[in-house]
Amino acid sequence: MMPTDPSTTSARRVVIFDMDGTLTRPHLDFDRMRAEIGLAPGPVLEAVLAMPPKDRAAAEAILQRHEDEAAAASELQPGATEVIAAVREAGLTPVLMTRNSRRSVEVVLKRHGLSFDLIRTREDGAMKPSPEPILDICRKLGADAQRSWTVGDFHYDILCGAAAGCTTVLLLTDDGAQPPWASQADHVIHDLRELLGLLGIVRAKKPQEGAPGRQ
Numbered sequence: 001m002m003p004t005d006p007s008t009t010s011a012r013r014v015v016i017f018d019m020d021g022t023l024t025r026p027h028l029d030f031d032r033m034r035a036e037i038g039l040a041p042g043p044v045l046e047a048v049l050a051m052p053p054k055d056r057a058a059a060e061a062i063l064q065r066h067e068d069e070a071a072a073a074s075e076l077q078p079g080a081t082e083v084i085a086a087v088r089e090a091g092l093t094p095v096l097m098t099r100n101s102r103r104s105v106e107v108v109l110k111r112h113g114l115s116f117d118l119i120r121t122r123e124d125g126a127m128k129p130s131p132e133p134i135l136d137i138c139r140k141l142g143a144d145a146q147r148s149w150t151v152g153d154f155h156y157d158i159l160c161g162a163a164a165g166c167t168t169v170l171l172l173t174d175d176g177a178q179p180p181w182a183s184q185a186d187h188v189i190h191d192l193r194e195l196l197g198l199l200g201i202v203r204a205k206k207p208q209e210g211a212p213g214r215q
Helices: 031-035 043-047 054-074 079-089 102-112 131-142 155-164 194-201
Strands: 013-016 091-097 118-120 147-152 167-171 187-189
Touching: 013 131, 031 043, 031 054, 043 054, 054 102, 079 091, 079 131, 079 194, 091 131, 102 118, 118 131, 131 155, 147 155, 155 167, 187 194
Parallel strands: 013 091, 013 147, 091 118, 147 167, 167 187
Antiparallel strands: none
């Protein structure tokens, strides 16, 4: 299996997946998290990082508890395992990039038997929406950001990928109206398995169980 239009360049191509809401079904309740910490509406991590040390430690404990609970109860999006495997089989490099903690990531990966060539969490430096996480990933893997893809369900995923020069894919799994920033993504999909078609990956169809054999 391989992309239908493989490039002749030797630089690796990476496909960078977000975790919560992309590979796993959305589970984190950010409104409840903000209420427990005492935060106004807005990005949780940035608000926590701006707190005085004493308040920050208490807030980080609440944040980690929510992430631990979400990881332990996590469910994969339909086709997640299949998509990651197909990306790897096609000669592309699957990477996980998340604003979650490494501890919660390890729980999710072990729970669902997932693996990636590189994992970047918030403990590893700059976070989305900065392009730096992607640029750092590409440096470490010898990849070309402009030939790579990012897949996520939130605005920060699109901003990060676009700023780094990647092709961006927005996953919207509910039936509600598209967010106003959805047009900033290069592609919008409603099922993770649609990504394979965008990448030019064609998987052989498995014979249907119970189908009559050729006479």
